[in-house]
Amino acid sequence: MPLTTQATLRVVLYEGTGAEPLASSDRFSALTTLLEQGFAVTRAVSGGRVAPHQRGSLLVLGKFAEGRTPSVESVPEEPAVRVHDLSTLDFARLGEFVESVRAEAGAVKHGDWKPWFPVIDYDRCTNCMQCLSFCLFGVYGVDEQQRIQAQNHDNCKTNCPACSRVCPEAAIMFPKYKAGPINGDVVRDSDLGKEKMKVDISALLGGDVYSALRQRNEAAKARFSKERDDKKALQERQACLVKLAQGGDIPLEVLMNLPSPEEIQRRAQEAKAKAAAALAAQPS
Amino acid sequence: MSTPRIIYCHCQYAQVVPPDIKAAVLRKLADSGLAFDAVADLCEMSARQDPSLQRLAEGGAVKIAACYPRAVKWLFHTAKADLPLDNAEVLNMRVQTAEEVVAALLSAEVKPNLPKGKVTAGDAPQVAAA
Numbered sequence: 409m410p411l412t413t414q415a416t417l418r419v420v421l422y423e424g425t426g427a428e429p430l431a432s433s434d435r436f437s438a439l440t441t442l443l444e445q446g447f448a449v450t451r452a453v454s455g456g457r458v459a460p461h462q463r464g465s466l467l468v469l470g471k472f473a474e475g476r477t478p479s480v481e482s483v484p485e486e487p488a489v490r491v492h493d494l495s496t497l498d499f500a501r502l503g504e505f506v507e508s509v510r511a512e513a514g515a516v517k518h519g520d521w522k523p524w525f526p527v528i529d530y531d532r533c534t535n536c537m538q539c540l541s542f543c544l545f546g547v548y549g550v551d552e553q554q555r556i557q558a559q560n561h562d563n564c565k566t567n568c569p570a571c572s573r574v575c576p577e578a579a580i581m582f583p584k585y586k587a588g589p590i591n592g593d594v595v596r597d598s599d600l601g602k603e604k605m606k607v608d609i610s611a612l613l614g615g616d617v618y619s620a621l622r623q624r625n626e627a628a629k630a631r632f633s634k635e636r637d638d639k640k641a642l643q644e645r646q647a648c649l650v651k652l653a654q655g656g657d658i659p660l661e662v663l664m665n666l667p668s669p670e671e672i673q674r675r676a677q678e679a680k681a682k683a684a685a686a687l688a689a690q691p692s
Numbered sequence: 693m694s695t696p697r698i699i700y701c702h703c704q705y706a707q708v709v710p711p712d713i714k715a716a717v718l719r720k721l722a723d724s725g726l727a728f729d730a731v732a733d734l735c736e737m738s739a740r741q742d743p744s745l746q747r748l749a750e751g752g753a754v755k756i757a758a759c760y761p762r763a764v765k766w767l768f769h770t771a772k773a774d775l776p777l778d779n780a781e782v783l784n785m786r787v788q789t790a791e792e793v794v795a796a797l798l799s800a801e802v803k804p805n806l807p808k809g810k811v812t813a814g815d816a817p818q819v820a821a822a
Binding site for chain 2: 414416418432435436439440443444445446447448449450451452453455456457458459460461518519521522523524525527528529530531558561562581583584585586588591592593594
């Protein structure tokens with residue numbers, strides 16, 4: 409199911425009218441437990457401002473007067489709301505309880521996918537389509553105005569920042585990346601000039617990363633047929649991948665799991681054609 | 693002027709925000725008596741285009757404890773939820789101390805700091821002269 413249509417469960421720690429405040433340690437423990445399980449948690453108090461609810465299920469938890477949960481009016485087509493009294497719940501089992509509510513509500517289980525995807529800074533992006541042309545995994549596409557956008561977030565290869573390095577304007581961020589400007593830190597002039605910043609991963613092996621791999625792959629195949637020295641070929645390939653991984657900060661597992669050379673070529677051509685079509689459709 | 697909403701991001705799916713900073717900010721916030729929205733991971737909500745990001749962005753003044761303002765601005769944009777440029781303050785738990793973040797969150801004043809246009813080194817906080 410696409411990420412954008414999966415239902416979620418939001419938890420409200422209710423400490424407003426009709427409920428007792430939670431003990432400080434219980435509140436902190438509940439917040440950390442639920443956040444670590446991937447839930448959004450709202451702390452609601454009288455007169456406080458929080459986000460209204462729209463999509464998915466809502467679980468309201470509180471220590472209600474005399475243990476009586478308030479009744480909730482059911483509104484057709486509105487999110488399902490459940491209310492549970494915390495007076496009798498062992499806080500050590502809160503996570504387990506909320507998890508059971510999530511499963512019952514059919515809401516998504518968080519943590520199965522690390523949210524790693526390119527975030528485009530449109531203040532910097534010039535719509536040059538280099539990212540679309542570069543990415544072999546179909547992450548990028550264009551909107552109706554032929555504007556570049558990341559469309560298939562879950563196609564992105566976790567911890568791989570390669571496309572941000574081909575961007576001439578440093579407009580592609582991965583907020584969970586370790587260093588700036590890819591992590592969203594300000595872009596310095598020196599970043600734009602850095603060979604390390606741009607993909608001159610290509611320069612590493614005299615071509616782009618994929619053609620470099622392809623050539624190595626073909627060389628390895630040839631060696632296999634001539635020498636049958638699979639150990640040597642494997643070492644060669646590993647050395648090449650380590651060099652690419654170090655130079656471009658591309659995770660080894662991404663490089664190791666690249667498709668066959670033929671498939672790489674097909675995808676690269678497809679991506680380039682998409683980029684060319686988008687550029688051609690832009691108003692001059 | 694209405695009280696700014698507060699959003700806290702736990703950056704659950706990466707180790708880029710120091711855990712002691714996250715814990716200290718969350719503990720102070722939890723003990724503040726204020727209402728707030730805590731999210732496990734803004735990146736995940738952005739990827740899901742979670743409508744609650746739209747509700748948060750539409751609600752006027754907002755303070756967000758998360759990471760770099762440039763990243764937060766465009767994470768919200770990705771979720772079709774543009775933050776109000778003149779009414780949003782992002783506190784960066786990757787580089788600020790817990791005390792700085794908490795002080796800013798609990799202050800009634802909003803100091804907007806989302807980038808407006810191309811961000812360059814000139815936009816980085818300047819070190820005060822001794």
